[in-house]
Amino acid sequence: MLYLIGLGLGDVKDITVKGLEIVKKVDRVYLESYTSVLSAGKDELEEFYGRHIIVADRDLVEQGSDQILLDAVDKDVAFLVVGDPFGATTHADIVLRAQSANIKVEIVHNASIINAIACCGLQLYSFGEAVSIPYWTDTWKPDSFYEKIAANRKRGLHTLCLLDIQVKEPTPESLTKKIKEYQPPRFMTVGEAADQLLQIINRRGAGEMHQAYTKDTLCLGVARVGSATQKIVACPLQVMRNIDLGSPLHSLVIPGMMQILEFAYIKQFICK
Incomplete structure (x- = not known):
């Protein structure tokens, strides 16, 4: 399962309760870090979530997203997005590619600009x-x-x-x-x-x-x-x-x- 989870606009506490519950139970957590930025850094997020976070920079999202999708074939993967998951077309592309690979996708929305x-x-x-x-x-x-x-x-x-x-x-x-x-x-x-x-x-x-x-x-x-x-x-x-x-x-x-x-x-x- 691939979860796209919106983090909202402000600090670590802006994630929804639903989103936080998913982050705590999945096998792997990625943080998209180039279409927007959160006021909190990776270390602060990891401390609040109690999870290790893999930073998905521009290269990974645009060129190496196959790795994220490969992880989601037999694992539960959370892909964290600042704002709302559909705030950038890049994320819609990931959803379409996941669906083509028969990977289940769930979206957790949040506030965006x-x-x-x-x-x-x-x-x-x-x-x-x-x-x-x-x-x-x-x-x-x-x-x-x-x-x-x-x-x-x-x-x-x-x-x-x-x-x-x-x-x-x-x-x-x-x-x-x-x-x-x-x-x-x-x-x-x-x-x-x-x-x-x-x-x-x-x-x-x-x-x-x-x-x-x-x-x-x-x-x-x-x-x-x-x-x-x-x-x-x-x-x-x-x-x-x-x-x-x-x-x-x-x-x-x-x-x-x-x-x-x-x-x-x-x-x-x-x-x-």
């Missing part, structure tokens, strides 16, 4: 398509998500911007020399995301019929949702560029048409 983002005061049913904002390089600066933000705003819908996480990214040298060498982990901040969004409208110009946003568009930056140090700030996009919300993880929200109750709620987060 997709539903917890309502902490900023905007109603979940008024969110449109979420977008991902990647780190740019000198030669790669995609902005295809701009149209999705514009489409949401045209319909009066809010946009959740999921910010890039780079864990165990290979260095350029390792790609050419075929050696294993990785860059330090990076987690995009709301300031970095705002800066890239502003660069996009500067190079596109202001003449578009349906602008996704302007430098004065009110937006919300959220950090460490679900933790004791959760922080939320509301300000114009050009101000968000200089906002420091501290340690990861960060997300950015660009509101659409706000109801009276929504605006009344987010007023508490507006920068003074």
Whole structure:
């Protein structure tokens, strides 16, 4: 049996009772460690669960997941995922591959940023398509998500911007020399995301019929949702560029048409 278990957003205690009971009884426990991060580290999780945990990094999940599935053929295996198990397409792929191998799968859901983002005061049913904002390089600066933000705003819908996480990214040298060498982990901040969004409208110009946003568009930056140090700030996009919300993880929200109750709620987060 393969169990995909959501860990929620905050500390070790955010796992559900059902999930914890499974972790304590299975033969092997894997922790997916690259699509998101938990505020607690591996050692803290092991102490709380009373179990040894195998860290499933990017290489193992994307290239060596056969080992995880092989374990689940004749053992009970728990695959722990920060947030909800279906928060990343990678996990859906693992489920499909397990089903193809006739391995039984059970999903234990939990909170993720997709539903917890309502902490900023905007109603979940008024969110449109979420977008991902990647780190740019000198030669790669995609902005295809701009149209999705514009489409949401045209319909009066809010946009959740999921910010890039780079864990165990290979260095350029390792790609050419075929050696294993990785860059330090990076987690995009709301300031970095705002800066890239502003660069996009500067190079596109202001003449578009349906602008996704302007430098004065009110937006919300959220950090460490679900933790004791959760922080939320509301300000114009050009101000968000200089906002420091501290340690990861960060997300950015660009509101659409706000109801009276929504605006009344987010007023508490507006920068003074």
